[in-house]
Amino acid sequence: MMQLFWCPNTRAVRVVWMLEELSLEYELVNIDIRDTSRPRPDAFAEASPMGKVPALADGAVRMAESSAICLYLADRYGDGVLAPAIDDSRRGAFLYWLMYAPAVIEPAMAERFGNHATSRVSHGWGDFDTMIAVLAGHVATHRWALGEQFSAADVMLGSSANFMKMFGILPDSAPVEAYIERCLERSAYQKALAINAAGGAP
Secondary structure: OEEEEEOOOOOHHHHHHHHHHOOOOEEEEEOOOOOOOOOOOHHHHHHOOOOOOOEEEEOOEEEEOHHHHHHHHHHHHOOOOOOOOOOOOOHHHHHHHHHHHHHHHHHHHHHHHHOOOOOOOOOOOOOHHHHHHHHHHHHHHOOEOOEOOOOHHHHHHHHHHHHHHHOOOOOOOHHHHHHHHHHHOOHHHHHHHHHHHHOOOO
């Protein structure tokens, strides 16, 4: 059985969501990232050289980073449901929105939290306001990242949007709020959030 190394109230909840969407069996291994003095499994160290969660052990596979894990799970176990095939014309858009969360949303969030000066020229993520405008513009005209088909990109985007709402930095945006609500209506996300709240296994 695959193991998900996780810690409650971290980005790892989005991988729990992904696993639940796929109805996969998995074991949650709690890693207290706030206490580095505690012993950690060798498989976790192999999977996550940075010592961050989430990380995954699946047979011989060891990997970290939530976007990479979601892509891996969708491609290996999704049977084309949560990720377009490599030769599908939607694959480019899928990869763009999948990576929008870690490459654009999360750096922009750090910018806002840290009150850092913005520079759309030198910062690869642009700036916070542009990030919100692009996301809102897309979800205003698309039910999901790929239109009518829910995908792993929505696990990444939806969880990131919900993080912004929970942290109180999401500006007024009816399209993004509606998108978050669509994500929260998914039973797999509800289960992941319940697991997170309980801090335990499904």
